[in-house]
Amino acid sequence: MGIIYRDLHSAELHRIAEIDRAEEILERYYMQNGELQLRPDQQIVTHFDKDELEEIIRRQHKLIDTGGRVIGAFNQNTLVGVASVEGVKRGARNNYLKMDILYVSKNIRGQKAGQNLLEQCKIIAKNLGAEKLYISATPTKNTVDFYLKNGAVITKEIDPELFALEPEDIHLELKVG
Template sequence: MTIYRALAPEELGRIRDRDRSERVTHGYVQHGSEIERREVEWDIPTFDRYGDGPWSVARKAAEWKAIAEQSEAFGALDSERLLGVCVLRHRLRADMVDMAELAVLHVDRAHRGQGIGRRLAIMGIAAAQASGARAIYVSASDAERAVRFHLGLGFCPTATADPTRLAQEPTDIRMVLRFGLDDAACPCKGNLKVR
């Protein structure tokens, strides 16, 4: 049985047991507020359990813990195994009091497609709204699965990239979900340009 709950920052070290690997055959490139689908051949490896490189357990757990200590983290657990994690940053930047960030959303490879990521994202979105945010930003992987997932939640590509996230992940797809907009007012409802 999967349990969804808030995680203490120190629990994020449990990502050691998760497999983030993925074979990607379609990805996206962003041009302002438009995205372009393209064929790709990417093999995304799992977390490095022993090193200290950019995708090592040690590095990611430390980065995510630092965010969670200032904001919130949520997890999906089966017994004691961490199946998925969501880390919310209440403020994208200190000067942006109404823009939160869905900073991390990962689900173990064996548990994708079961609604875990969606439920965790909704927990993060609800926490952002409760903190007073009027919108939430995500720098999503350019892999098709991630882009389609965020579009399905109502996120729209934005031409306004956060400079820090853009420098960290220049190929990511930058998206925003604005709270309280009906379908007619949402900037990409019916206007999303996918090349």
């Protein structure tokens, strides 16, 4: 039986803790003169930090309450991936929706779950009337490379609010149509 994708409801958001976000990070991107540059940055992530997890769950509750959606990827009855799209449009032309999170458990990375969740987010954004997803990506090489490989580009319109929250993130956009 394959992975099943479905909406996560508010009462289920605590299940995000089921995702095994373990990762060995070797490099991270930064922007220099409008260009992506790599630098070494060795880290080992073993799990969600408790405060970070609480903040992610809080944001997802707010996101659902304001018209956004959270999609879960389930392998049998275990949540192995999650992604979400805000319901509030952004940008000078109100043509962006922010993809807030995308996490995939370590044991299923490379099996298309991330791509499937990203495609779900594109469909959601398109159905909500957006032209593009705005992605404030953690600057790790694997994360940014994933988005670039799936068609994202450096955003043409930096969202000042999101940039202020995450100035080291790599700010990307992805067409949804």
